[in-house]
Amino acid sequence: MKQLLSMKEEDLNSCIFTSRKEIALCQNIDQLQAYLKEQEALGQEDLKESVLFFEAKVVVLSKGKDKKSAELMLEIRNVSWRIQGEALELERKYLSQISSTSSHEMRNPLNAILSQVIYIRDGVGKMEVIYTEMKLRGAMTPKEELDVQAILDGSKKSLKILESSSKILEFSVEDMLALPRLK
Numbered sequence: 616m617k618q619l620l621s622m623k624e625e626d627l628n629s630c631i632f633t634s635r636k637e638i639a640l641c642q643n644i645d646q647l648q649a650y651l652k653e654q655e656a657l658g659q660e661d662l663k664e665s666v667l668f669f670e671a672k673v674v675v676l677s678k679g680k681d682k683k684s685a686e687l688m689l690e691i692r693n694v695s696w697r698i699q700g701e702a703l704e705l706e707r708k709y710l711s712q713i714s715s716t717s718s719h720e721m722r723n724p725l726n727a728i729l730s731q732v733i734y735i736r737d738g739v740g741k742m743e744v745i746y747t748e749m750k751l752r753g754a755m756t757p758k759e760e761l762d763v764q765a766i767l768d769g770s771k772k773s774l775k776i777l778e779s780s781s782k783i784l785e786f787s788v789e790d791m792l793a794l795p796r797l798k
Contacts, residue, residue: 725784
């Protein structure tokens with residue numbers, strides 16, 4: 616407080632301070648966030664909620680006749696809500712950027728995979744029709760029938776795995792991208 620009162624008027628139009636020395640030593644928002652995360656990791660109280668920030672402002676009530684003296688008033692206001700609001704807004708902004716980037720970077724390849732699954736499913740279906748027609752006409756030897764049936768069975772099994780895995784991935788991506796909207 617002594618430092619605050621000893622500052623020049625032009626330097627103290629408005630400044631923000633806190634009673635916690637460790638936080639007051641932070642030079643920028645990144646250092647403040649790093650300090651808060653460090654304290655949180657150590658199991659300290661939730662500092663974001665408990666630290667109070669104040670704005671100090673010197674108001675000139677009247678100037679003396681000699682223009683060297685003045686009647687000043689020190690106005691101190693709690694601005695914790697504003698600091699916390701700015702931090703929340705910054706967090707929302709970053710979450711929004713991550714969400715939009717993730718949406719693009721994850722959905723495009725996923726959509727390509729899903730479209731290939733449909734293409735492969737159609738191909739396996741056509742192969743099955745051709746196999747059935749050839750089998751009915753007797754156009755294949757028993758060994759060829761067994762080989763084609765084994766290929767079709769393997770393709771169907773692989774296709775089921777691919778379909779279920781891509782659906783799980785699709786739900787996971789959707790859930791992950793919905794998280795920022797819930798906050």
